[in-house]
Amino acid sequence: MRFTKMQGAGNDYIYVNGFQENIKNPERLAIELSDRHFGVGSDGLVIILPSKRCDFKMRMFNPDGSEAEMCGNASRCIGKYVYDKGLTDKKEITLETKAGIKKLKFTVTKNKVKNVCVDMGEPIISPSLIPVSKIGDSIIGEPFSVGDEQYKITCISMGNPHTVIFLESFDNIDLHQTGYSIEHHPLFPQRTNVEFAIIESKNNIRMRVWERGTGETLACGTGACATLVAAVLNGFAERKAVLHLLGGDLLIEWNDLDNHIYMTGDAITVFEGETVDRF
Ligand SMILES: N[C@@H](CCC[C@H](N)C(=O)O)C(=O)O
Numbered sequence: 061m062r063f064t065k066m067q068g069a070g071n072d073y074i075y076v077n078g079f080q081e082n083i084k085n086p087e088r089l090a091i092e093l094s095d096r097h098f099g100v101g102s103d104g105l106v107i108i109l110p111s112k113r114c115d116f117k118m119r120m121f122n123p124d125g126s127e128a129e130m131c132g133n134a135s136r137c138i139g140k141y142v143y144d145k146g147l148t149d150k151k152e153i154t155l156e157t158k159a160g161i162k163k164l165k166f167t168v169t170k171n172k173v174k175n176v177c178v179d180m181g182e183p184i185i186s187p188s189l190i191p192v193s194k195i196g197d198s199i200i201g202e203p204f205s206v207g208d209e210q211y212k213i214t215c216i217s218m219g220n221p222h223t224v225i226f227l228e229s230f231d232n233i234d235l236h237q238t239g240y241s242i243e244h245h246p247l248f249p250q251r252t253n254v255e256f257a258i259i260e261s262k263n264n265i266r267m268r269v270w271e272r273g274t275g276e277t278l279a280c281g282t283g284a285c286a287t288l289v290a291a292v293l294n295g296f297a298e299r300k301a302v303l304h305l306l307g308g309d310l311l312i313e314w315n316d317l318d319n320h321i322y323m324t325g326d327a328i329t330v331f332e333g334e335t336v337d338r339f
Pocket residue numbers: 071122127128129130131132133134220221253271272273274277279280281282283
């Protein structure tokens with residue numbers, strides 16, 4: 061099976077052309093290929109497929125084999141993949157995901173995609189839709205305890221669930237233990253991604269992320285969008301900000317005219333490969 065390793069802001073996935081490769085068990089393949097010692101090593105597996113409704117369709121699997129509804133960084137990399145490989149000559153395409161249709165716009169230099177802006181759609185704040193097992197219209201800066209620790213959480217869905225916590229510093233947090241405990245907390249029936257964020261200014265937010273089904277990653281596109289929305293709803297930030305993640309920066313804007321979130325960032329091809337033996 062041929063594959064391409066790509067990363068966006070350091071969030072690395074294995075991309076497979078589903079027009080050519082027939083993958084029977086993507087859940088198992090994601091577990092095996094994502095392993096950083098016995099596989100290729102990645103934050104998951106992404107399959108690019110034909111779509112009846114859009115230019116392309118995406119399926120995305122975490123390293124634990126679970127399928128996610130949406131992946132922001134992967135959507136940008138898919139833009140680069142399909143344009144650079146000549147699967148399209150359009151600079152604006154539509155992408156079908158389990159979280160609806162996303163629109164992608166490419167910035168092209170020397171016939172290669174450098175940057176992609178993704179219309180990520182509207183954020184969802186209703187607890188029943190995120191989903192969060194709590195009655196009410198929203199969860200914005202609400203007290204939450206896990207273990208001996210007390211936090212204030214804001215819950216947002218960008219098609220996939222996110223729980224955002226604002227901190228003064230990352231020094232006193234055991235991100236792996238706290239991230240894991242919140243991901244698996246009974247409040248979140250479909251588990252949750254967890255973002256830890258520090259407000260540096262109204263337009264600059266530093267964040268780290270614990271991803272559902274993955275663990276800590278260097279970046280999460282949907283997580284960056286959810287963090288900006290949470291920051292705005294808590295009165296901490298303006299509607300356009302740079303989100304500084306461990307693997308790079310993303311520009312996120314929550315447009316007040318259409319209520320959509322726009323995410324702009326890089327997309328990089330790392331290498332091409334072919335699996336052998338047990339894969
Ligand atoms: N890294 C991604 C999100 C990947 C899916 C996530 N782990 C989930 O299960 O929801 C992004 O860039 O958005």
